[in-house]
Every structure is written in structure tokens, then in C-alpha cells.
Amino acid sequence: MALPYLASAARRAIERGLAEEIKKCSLMKQTGVSLKHMMEFSLHPSDNYLLFSAQFLHKELPVRLAHRVTELENLPHGLSSQDEVLKVRDWYVDSFRDLRTFPDVQDSKDELKFTELINQIKMRHNNVMPTMAVGIHKLKQALGRKQGLNELPEIHQFLDRFYMSRIGIRMLIGQHVALHDPKPLPGYVGLICTKVSPVIVAQNAIDDARCACMRTYGTSPEVHVYGDPSFTFAYVPTHLHHMVFELVKNSLRAVQERYIDSDHDCPHVRVVVADGLEDITIKISDEGGGIRRSGLPKIWTYFYSTAQTPVDGPQIQELPSVMAGYGYGLPISRLYARYFGGDLQIISMEGYGTDAYLHLNRLGNVQEPLP
Template sequence: MARYSQVHSPKWRPVSVLDEWVAKEARPISLRQLMVFGRSLTESRLISSANYVRTELPTRIAHRIRDMQQLPYVVVTNPHISEVYDLYYTAFDTFRKVKDIKTLEDNDRFCQTIRSMLKAHLTVIPKLAMGILECNGLMDAAELDKFMNTILRSRISRRVIAEQHLALTDTFHAPWFSPGAKLSESEFIGEVFLKCVAKDVVSRCGKAVHDIVRRAYGPDITLPEIHIDGHLDANFPYILSHLEYIIGELLRNSVQAVAERHQRRKDKAADPDKPPPPIEVTICESNQHVIIRISDQGGGIPREKMPYLWSFSKGPASDKILANLGKVPKMAATMQELQVEGDDHGQGSGRTAGDKGKEISSSLASLSSRPPNLRLGMGLPLSRVYAEYWAGSLALHSLEGYGVDAFLQISKLGNKNEQLTTRASMDAV
């Protein structure tokens, strides 16, 4: 590691400080723990939450800093990766210096720090993606993808615990809230939506995707209908923005594929007014899981794209993806808030959760602000990171020349811990 310190500032390898935090294990949590902890919210519980976040954030960031330090020299000197490193170290240094939180005033100051850091890190995902693409060929593609998956999963984990604490703090200070009173079963506890109804999420995402595709191709485009069947009452606790992102990306791929294929066939068809085949969404509920299958007849995935389907380093397509990423200066951790500079479409809208008037910012509003046809090469791999984060899975089956079946499996009990890369698993590599 000595060679790094010769090129970078001294903070590149602060041995004693960083080693102390890397030696600590992250303490994973489950959705159920988040729900149970926040259901009867008191001042002491809020302060306990603050101290968990205060120690957990620098621990998790320290592990990712160490990951970056272990990249090949030619990769860590990439300007995008180097900028991400600086952002991570600044956050690590800030959070590790936060003193024990003892009062509500201490917590309010801590929340201001969290919000500031979350905002500062909006540039991380596009910078990481551009860095990975630019380093394609300088490092084994499988290792690059492993690094990217670890970084993104850890980023999601930090965002979850930080935003959960901010949401609990906002709830505690809300005029309608009575400390110690149990929150209603039908509402959010922090960022956790207690009853995600799969059918409703698919319907909302479907409408948003139709709007996106019409913006891309014009109002006269014929779009496939989205049919939903199966267990229509299936519900489970989940972080809504995660689910909306996955379903939105899968439906977007299917709707665009079917619409484009239908347009190509229209001129040759004996019946040009015949509608495109619908997208079939089947919801299946078992004792422990909910499975959502999305089936389309969009022609399938070209064989030459299959090796890069789940990869962040896109091989032959990397130059085009790089150009597109350059148009997206900021992405939220949920990668929903994609904005081209100067484009304020979809901002400022919110969704009211329950009858208490609690405002939850809608990821769908910002999802629909994403520039049409802006392919970022991250939709499927990032969707799988989200699916696997709460111990679910995402798989695709492509029938070339016909269509694609996507299978999303979700743990419906909320009792699975977040899937983190721990020190023990890092040491085993």
C-alpha cells in the first residue's frame, strides 16, 4: 500500500484510524427489526436509533474505503474512482467524529449532517459507473462487477439505515405524533411500507412506464396493455422505492421491446390495426415468498448482449453507455431521481401515506423524469442488487425471436437480514 501514499494525499492510507473501524463488523438488520423498533417510538428509542446509525455508518464506509484501496493502482487513479474515494473518506471522517448522542437536540444536529452527506453523495453512482466503464480492460471484468456490486449493496444499506432514522425523527417531531403510541398497521414505519400490495405497485409502475415511452416515441405510439393476474391480494413489508425501481425497470424493458417490435411489423402486417401482444404479469404467493413474473413478446434479448446482461462493464457497448452517463450528473441511491441538468420535470410531487398526512416522496415522480431512451446499462444489474439485498432474487429467461420472462422473488415475511459483504467474507477472498 505504500505506493498509494506517494501519489495520493495522506488520507489515502490512514492506517491506525481506518484499521480500527475496518476491524469492526457491520450489524445487519431486517425489515422486521426496522418495523418492530419503530412501531412504538419514544425519545429513548429515537436516541438509541441515532447512536446505532452514528457507529454503523463509519463502520460500513470504512470497509468500502478498504475495498477501494485494494484495487489495482491503474484503477484507483481513475479520476471518477478517485473522486468517489474522496467523498467516502470525507463521510467516514465526519461520522466517526460525531459524539455520543444524548438529547433530541444532539439528534437534530446529527440529522442535519446525515442529510448533507446524502445530498453530497448523489454524484457517486454515475461517477462509479463511468469509472468502471473506463477501467474496462484494465482489470478482470468479473472482479470489476464484484467490486461494483459490493459498493452498491453497501451504499443501499447505508441509505436504508440513514433514511430510516431521518424518517423516524420526522415522525417523532410531527404534530400528529404521540410518543409511545403504536403506528397504524396500514402505514409506513419510517421508510418501511407495511403492506406493499404487489398488484398496486405493478399498476402504478405500468402507468409511469407508459408515460415514459410515450414521451420517447410520441403520443401516437401503440403500447401493449399490462395484464395482471394471480394472487392479487398478495402483500408484504418492503421499502417501496426499492420495489418500484425493480418493477419499473422490468416493465420499461418489456414495454419498449414490444412497442418497437410492433412498430417494425406494422407496415408488413395484413392487419396493421391489430394491437401489440400484452405484457402478462403473474403474482404468485406462497408461505414465505411472493414471486412476480413479467412475460413479454418483445422478441427476446439478442444473443450478443447476453454475456453483458448482468454486468456493469458493458464490453462493446461501453462507449455509448459512457456518453449517456455523462448526461446524468446525479442519481439518488435508489437511482430513481435521474435528472438532466435544467430538467425539473416531476420534482416536488409526493405521495401521502395513510391518514396522518405523512409525505413520502414518490420515486415514481422522479423515475418518470428520466430522459427517454437514455440507456445507462445499469437497470438490470442494479435491479438484481436491490432484489438480493433483502434476500430475494431476480432471474431472466430469454427466448430469442419471441420474448422474455422475468422472475422476481421477494421474501414476504421481512425477517431476512440485509445481505452485506462483511469483513469475514472479505477476508475469505
Template sequence: MLPFAVQNVTKTFRLSAYSSARVSIPTTAAPTTAWASRPHDTYKQLERTDRPRYTHTTAKWRPVQALDEWVAKEARPISLRQLMVFGRSLTEARLLDSANYVRTELPTRISHRIRDMQRLPYVVVTNRHIGDVYELYYTAFDRFRRVKEIKTLEDNDEFCSVIAEMLRAHVDVVPKLAMGALECNGLMPAAELDSFMNIILKSRISRRVIAEQHVSLTNTFKLSPGEKLSESEFIGQVFIKCVARDVVERCGRATQELARSAYGPDAAIPEIRVDGDLEVNFPYIVSQLEYIISELLRNSVQAVVEHYSKNPNKHGDKPPPIEVTLCETQQHVIIRISDRGGGISRDVLPHLWSFGKGPSTPQRLESLGQVPLMAATLQELKPNGKFSELQNISPNGSIPVDGKSHIPNDHYGSLAALLTRPPHLRLGISLPLSRVYAEYWAGSLELHSLEGYGVDAFLQISKLGNKNEQLATRAAMDAV
């Protein structure tokens, strides 16, 4: 089903852009008949050569009723603690309960995002990238809503195959949304576009969490049905005892290796020092935390290397180190990353958290165009497709972590066979996407910049895992 404005339109048209002087474009979707009744020549009048070309072929009309029924349902949020308690002692009955929760939750959550997209301005939905995402979402919604109640393990295996197929199909959603947001800059208020992006990306994370969690539980059950897991292991995708120091050091080595790949083996790479509460640990989904930490460290390392190369005499024989401080409170863990990379310039600072607004838009579009697949994980920061410490995979498919434990290879997730992100590419979405990940489990991400000196980044994480995933309410959706 396409937006209300084009439900009955089945024509193919090309919209290069539009001019408000020639034709008035509504800021919200007009009634179906208003757009369907316009002659084809009207679309030709919208062409202008000073904007990117948008091409979108409208799909056949689909009935609204099926979507309305699912939009009327509310999503049922979960917490990390619920995921752990539910999966700690896994039985066949629990596994089937998990399958049926996912079976009903996925189409519910997707339906809300489809409705959000229907409420976007017409010219935004006709963007080819946004349109592609819309089609992907409707295909997934239509597929999941037709899955019957899961009553046997064989039914569950078939359902997991459908989940895996959909996860693979949607691995390019993030770059498509990012390119769509950049190309639609100016077609709707920037604050509304960023609000839409935050909601749709947070919802995407939520769907992948419950889908991948169920697939992981299924794999665990097949290997050891009924076995009670210890506190040093994973429960599905959740690492029960995620040690912050281990994650920071692992991501630090990865980003330093990435910098050497980008700047050359002789480049002066800053040291990464970790201090504070070094034993602090908490339950978390490792791939999400690694993505946030890696992007923050990547930004700091790049800033320090480039700032030092311009001012070598100011800092002595080697670049100033990046300081990572770990702090534990009763409710939270706070990770501060401090660098002396010269800070953030004033023209960039106002747009730091925006997906669609800011300088260097052409360069960001060009870079995103070279990263057609992106699940937002540490895997995608690998230079030339490999990090040395991630190559040492044991026969059971697990990855050694600092000699203490093993992270199963499937916990990298949506995560596994992704196109490598070249080290020189700067996508311009790492900070807003990292904040979406941080806020998903009721955390936060803030940056404080001192121009000419450096940046302090503060990542706050809920320590107990008892905070529900932060999903958009119906009121929030209506406001978009």
C-alpha cells in the same frame, strides 16, 4: 487516505492509459515505496492515445490508524421486521438508541468500502470517477467517525442535519461508479470488477436505508411522539402493507407515460395486464420495489414497442400485452413479467448482469454522462420531470396511491430533488442495479430469454420481512 500504493504520493499526474508492452502494471496495489519512488517521467511513459483519459489528483496523506480501527469492526445487519418492531412504538429513548446505532454503523460500513477501494489495482483507482467516489467516501467516513455520543434530542437534530448533508453529497455516486466501471473495462478481470460493484452498491443501499430510516423516525417522532402506528402506515421508510398489485399498476402507468414521451403520443404502447394473487402484500421499502418493477417494465415496454414497429403485421392491430403474474408462497412473493418483445440478442445476453463489460460501451458512457445525479428511484423515470399521478400531492406532503392510502413524500427519498432522466437514455445498468436491490433483502432477480419471441423476468421477494440485509462479510471483502 488514498490506496496503499499512493499514500505518500501528493503529485498531480495524468494517466491516459498504459501499455503492458512499455511498462508492467501490477494487478494489485504495490507497496507504497515502489510507486512513490518512481520518477515522474515514468508516468509519462504510460500514455497511449487509444483509451479514454484518466485524470486524478491525489489528496494529502491521511493516517491509516483511524481507518484500521473501524475496519476491525463488523457491521451489524438488520431486517425489515426489526425496523418495523423498533419503530412501531417510538419513544425518546428508542430514538436516541437509533441515532447511536446509525452513528457507529455508518463509519463502520463506509470504512470497509474504503478498504475495498484501496485493494483495487492502482490504475483503476486513478480513474477520475472512482477517485471521486473514494474522496466522497473518505470525507463521509471522517465526518461520521467524529460524531460524539448522542444524548439529547438536540444532538439528534444536529446529527440528522449531517446525515441529510451527506445523503445529498452522495447522490451522484451511482453514475460515477458506473462510468468508472465502464472506463476500467479491461484493467482488471470483469468478474472481479462486477463483484466489487455489487458489494459497493449493496453497501451503499444499506447505508442509505439506515440513515433515511432514522431521519424518517425523527420526523415521525416530532409530529406524534409516542404514538403507536397501525398496520396500514409507514414505519420510517418501511411500508408495512405493500400491495404488489398497486405497485405494479402504478409503475405500469408511469412507464407507459414514459414510452409516450419517448416515442410520441401516437405510438402503439402495449397494455400491461396483472393477474394471479392480486391481494398479496408484504413489508418493503416502496422506493426500492418501484425502481426494480419500473426498470423491468420499462425494458419490456421499449422492447415490445420497437419489435412491433418492425413487425406490425405479425401481431395485428396492436402490440402484444405485457403479462404480470403475482404468486404468493409461504415464504416468498414472486412477480413474473412476460413480454413478447423479441427477446435478448446473443451478443448482449452474456453481459446482461455486468456493470463494466458488454457492447455499446461508448453509448452507455455518453448516456450516463447526461445523468449526473441518480438515486435509483421511480422519480428518475419521470418524463419532463413529472408524472401526472405524482403531481397530486396533498397539503401534508403525501402522495395518493390508488385512492386507498398515502405515501409520504419524503419516502421517495434520497429520492426527492433529482435530475430527471430523459426517456431516450439507456444507461445499461438497470438490470444489474435492479438485481442488487432485489438481493439486498435476500430476494432474487432472474431473466429467461427466448430470442425472437420475448423475455420472462422473475422477481422473488421475501414475504415476511425477516431476512437480514445481505452485507459483505470480511471474507468476501478479502476476496475482492
């Protein structure tokens, strides 16, 4: 049953000609790329390569944006008329228009102007995730207790597609823009580091998660890391940091809250990094009491969170630590893992603790899972 959403702001109609162009592009096939492809073609970013990359993005980005605008226009339960969703839709429409009105990229001068444009588009979309989170939270409030958290599969499927597409768009733009850095970090090809140490990245994410735990509780359980810090592989360090931070943060909170009134010391969280032929697997294990088997499906939904939702707080920024409370941590982390051919699994023992298995494809040969 559709909900009678009434947007407080007038719905901005898309100009007819632009709407027809969006529809035309939304019927075109998206072109996926792999981590290996991005890295190999970016190793020596000559003017010719940057020109080729800009020409590809000039054609590809409007297609991806058009797919998302079409979905945002046709959401169930009145979401398409909800203020926050309309705001996000308008950002996508504006970016589509900017790209379609930009002339063909024919030389290095055009390429530099195009790079400036897509960087502005990336910044325009910085707050898409928290803005959508507020809109979805309002849907959850409107539903109240009348429907369960898992009774809207179409909303969760849409959000999976929407955020997977968003990861891809930001990766393509970020990679192209980063190749213009006059002083790239050693071992980096754009956003990709050819020698990422998962142990070192995990340790940095652990330090950040423990700081967040200390800010909330005044203390934090210890985290022990097992693995070879000298082992490296090609990956995007920011993606890896985000996933490990989220998983460790959840474990720390579970352990801390279970033992907050106990006379016993908090058991430490264990992080194990294993190097396989196809996958690098990171296991995060805690003794935080676990999750009920009936509750496990809920952890992958965008409506479920055990933390307080900061929807009424100050203006939110797109940071993992602030996103706690929207129920986005685990599903978004799984999308990051799947984007380059990995996965995220959660196995829990109620009454004891939880193990999270983060699988990362070390071959880099899997194309983006485009929605």
C-alpha cells in the same frame, strides 16, 4: 494487465491519522439488520428508541464506510486513480470523518444533531451511482475490443459489494431520518410500509415505464396486470417500484423495437403477482424477441446495455429512467431484491420473448447480505 489511468486532478492523499483510523474500522465486523427488525423496533419511535438507533448508527456507519474506502483505494486496472472514483472515495472519506468527529450521542438533543448530520451525508452521496457509472464507462472505453465484457469478474464483484453496501447505508439512514417525520403516511414505519399492495405498486411503476416509453417512441405497448390488489405485505415501496419499473421498461423497449416496423399490433406485456407462503413473486413476461443464450450472462454485468449511454449528456441525476444506458438496471435491481432476502431471475426464449421472475421475501426475517 493494469491500465495506465492518469487522473487529470491531483490525487488527494488521506491524512495519515485519518487513514489509520479508516484501516482500523475496516477490520471491524459489520452488523446486519433485517426488515422485520427495522419494522418491529420502529413501530413506536419513542425518544429512547431514536437515541438507541442513533447510537447504533454512530458506531455502525463508520465501519461500513471504512470498508468501502479501503476497497476504493485498492481497485485493479488503475480505477483507484480515476477521477470519478477518486471523487466518490473523497465523499466516503469526508463522511467517515464527519461521523468519527461527532461526539457520542447521549441525549435527545445530541440525537437531533446527529440525525441532521446523517441526512446531510445521505445527500452528499446522492450522485455516487451515476458518478461511478461514468468511471466504469471510461474503463469500458479504455478496454475497447481488447477484452470481452465478462473478462473482468473482479470489477463486477466489487461493484456488487459496493452497491449492496450503498443500499444498506442509505436504508439505515433513510429509516432513521424518516422516523422524525411529524406526519408519517398511514401504515408507514419510517421508509417501510406495513401494508404494501404489490399489485398497486406494480401498476404505478407500469404507468411510469409506459410514460418513459411514450417519450422515446411516441407510443407504448399495453401492460396487463394479474393479481389481487387487496393483498398486502410489509416492504419498502420505493425499492419495489424501482425494480418493477426497470423490468417493465426493458420489456416495453424490447416489444416496441421488435414491432416498430411491423404491420401487426404490439403484443401486451403481462405482469403476474403471486402470493406464496414464503415469497411474493412478480413475473413480467414479454414477446420482445428474447435474448440469445450466449448473451444472458452479460445482462448481469455493469458493462452491458442495449440502450445508448448518456455519458456525454447533461448532468445526470440518480433516477432509474436516466440510468438506462449504463447497464446498471438489471444488476442493481437484483441487489435490491437480494437486500431483503429475495432474488431476480431472467429466463428467455430467443425468437420469442423473456420472463423475469422477481422474488420478494414476505417474512422479512433475512439479515442484510453485508459484503
